[in-house]
Amino acid sequence: MAVLRDRTALVTGGASGIGAAIAAAFTAEGARVIVADRHPVPGDASAIRLDVTDEASVSAAVAEAERRLGGLDVLVNSAGILTESPLAEMSAATWAETIAVDLTGVFLCCRYAVPGMIARGGGRIINIASQLGIKGGVGLAHYAAAKAGVIGLTKSLALEVARHGVLVNAIAPGPVETPMVDGITEDWKRAKRAELPLGRFGRPEEVAPTAVLLAADPGGNLYVGQTLGPNSGDVMP
Ligand SMILES: NC(=O)c1ccc[n+]([C@@H]2O[C@H](COP(=O)([O-])OP(=O)(O)OC[C@H]3O[C@@H](n4cnc5c(N)ncnc54)[C@H](O)[C@@H]3O)[C@@H](O)[C@H]2O)c1
Numbered sequence: 001m002a003v004l005r006d007r008t009a010l011v012t013g014g015a016s017g018i019g020a021a022i023a024a025a026f027t028a029e030g031a032r033v034i035v036a037d038r039h040p041v042p043g044d045a046s047a048i049r050l051d052v053t054d055e056a057s058v059s060a061a062v063a064e065a066e067r068r069l070g071g072l073d074v075l076v077n078s079a080g081i082l083t084e085s086p087l088a089e090m091s092a093a094t095w096a097e098t099i100a101v102d103l104t105g106v107f108l109c110c111r112y113a114v115p116g117m118i119a120r121g122g123g124r125i126i127n128i129a130s131q132l133g134i135k136g137g138v139g140l141a142h143y144a145a146a147k148a149g150v151i152g153l154t155k156s157l158a159l160e161v162a163r164h165g166v167l168v169n170a171i172a173p174g175p176v177e178t179p180m181v182d183g184i185t186e187d188w189k190r191a192k193r194a195e196l197p198l199g200r201f202g203r204p205e206e207v208a209p210t211a212v213l214l215a216a217d218p219g220g221n222l223y224v225g226q227t228l229g230p231n232s233g234d235v236m237p
Contacts, residue, residue, distance in 0.1 A: 005029070007026075009075070012037070012109055014037055032069055036061050037050060048061050049061075052109060055108055072123060073124065074125075075113040075126070076126045077125070077128060081097070106127050110153070125168040125169070129151050134172060154227065167224055171211060173230055176206075189201075
């Protein structure tokens with residue numbers, strides 16, 4: 001059964017990793033999906049170029065997705081970056097870039113998608129946070145602060161718009177094998193795996209079904225402002 005038959009969705013960061021897996025899972029469930037990314041996959045007709053840190057780019061991409069799809073039922077905010085630096089050595093520019101992409105980018109995409117969803121009588125927003133926003137991480141103060149911010153934004157927006165039928169939730173994955181973690185040293189990955197109750201990282205296609213659940217009717221109908229944790233047991237809030 002295609003649980004997202006005829007739903008329309010915009011997935012930011014959808015050219016890679018978790019966003020790409022969510023776009024594929026939504027498509028497999030019958031949704032019509034537009035992928036928006038700073039680096040769109042060449043030749044993908046469903047792709048839009050988007051920089052989530054640029055308000056004009058976000059406003060144009062949301063309008064274009066609404067035009068092509070006839071309105072947006074679901075927004076998935078998966079665009080993100082990860083860098084590492086001890087706080088005492090971190091440049092203000094590194095801090096600002098992470099906040100711009102990982103937190104302000106989510107704000108901007110929600111800001112421009114919500115009015116259309118309210119006008120249509122409902123919608124779903126799924127923000128990809130991280131379990132690091134709950135537990136923190138060494139060398140990751142900027143990233144963890146942004147992701148904790150996404151969880152707070154998610155709860156606040158959920159409270160504002162639930163009465164309009166717009167359900168806003170977050171997913172806080174644990175470590176997932178994507179290009180984002182490719183750059184991290186093998187030593188760190190080995191130690192991290194040993195720490196996880198499951199003993200392994202997740203794969204993007206193991207995170208995507210949580211997004212399908214949140215987007216689906218009736219599966220997602222009662223989730224409001226929640227943060228779901230497909231995280232190999234890394235955090236148990
Ligand atoms: N991989 C993990 O272990 C993990 C764990 C928890 C949370 N996350 C989060 O999941 C989300 C997806 O990460 P991923 O692991 O799939 O990484 P990824 O690097 O594979 O994908 C991220 C995508 O975001 C895009 N992007 C980056 N900056 C952008 C911008 N300014 N505008 C538009 N697009 C931009 C990139 O081009 C890329 O396609 C991120 O928000 C990340 O923080 C990842």
